[in-house]
Amino acid sequence: MTLRVFALQFLDGHHYAENDNAADKNIHRKALGAIGILLLERTDLVKQFFTRSSLEAPDIDKVIFLVYTERRDDGKQNPGTSGTASANRVQEQRLSCAIRAEDMPLLADCANDSSFFQKKVTVQEMNGLMYGTLTTPLVALNLMGIAYFFDCLSAMNLVSRCWQTVLERSGSILLQGKNKPQTRSNFSSALNRARSNGIFSNKNDIDILMKHIREKYVR
Structure with a gap:
């Protein structure tokens, strides 16, 4: 296992601390x-192994080994997967929400009371938005x-500081009247307006x- 993968796995394995199910949740997060490294960085392995009709146990062991060692099947270091830049890319692809499922109804109520989206969101949709599993985008x-909502959570380290990019x-949140995702610059401009105004709709x-x-x- 490379130092970079060890660091990512260590952080994932110690994410939850003060929770009755912390150990199980940390194993799941690891x-x-x-899997995130495999799907987002190691597309070479996805193409090599997951286009087959079936996988045997040795194949799975080999995939795990190549992910952890960041090597190609020919034994060479996989290009582009080492160093700080790659670690930053992984972080930018995750919202890394640390809010527990039990509090998702509160977040959904806030989103609805504050008219975040064109339609009322369910708890399941809010959960999908926060954990990156949303199947149907929401229109802002x-x-x-x-x-402002995500900036507050980011300031408490409850979501990634790269939330705008994530x-x-x-593509979880769309522009009104267009089938296009809100961009990072859109979020940034909206946040700047919220900060400069001080008071805006439903801030309380x-x-x-x-x-x-x-x-x-x-x-």
């Missing part, structure tokens, strides 16, 4: 982290509120939620 209605690349609702989240998650 597994997702390894209150982009300043959305940007949301743009995932978001602040109430963030106070609760801060008291629960920030020590």
Whole structure:
């Protein structure tokens, strides 16, 4: 295992601390982290192994070995997977939400009360947005509120500081009247407007939620 992969796995394996199911959740997060490296960085392995009609146990062991050692099947170092730049790319592709599922109803209520989107969102949709599993994108209605919401969570280290880039690349939030994702610059501009205005639609609702989240998650 390379130092970079070890570092990523170590962080994933110690993400949850003060939780009854921390050990199980950390194991699950480590597994997702390894799969993330495979799917997002090692497309060479995906093409080589997962186009086959079936995989045998030795094949799976080999994939795991090549992911952990960051080597190609010919034994050489896989280009572009070492160093800080690659680690940053992995981070930019994850929202890394640390908010537990039990609090997703609160986030969904806040999104609906603050008219974040053109339609009311369900708890399942909010969960999908936060964990990167949303199947149908949401159309933004209150982009300043959305940007302020994610910025507050980012400031508490509950989502990635690269949230603007993550949301743009995932295409989870769309422009009104267009089937195009909100861009990083759109989120940034909306956040700047929210900060400069100080008061905007439903800011108080978001602040109430963030106070609760801060008291629960920030020590």
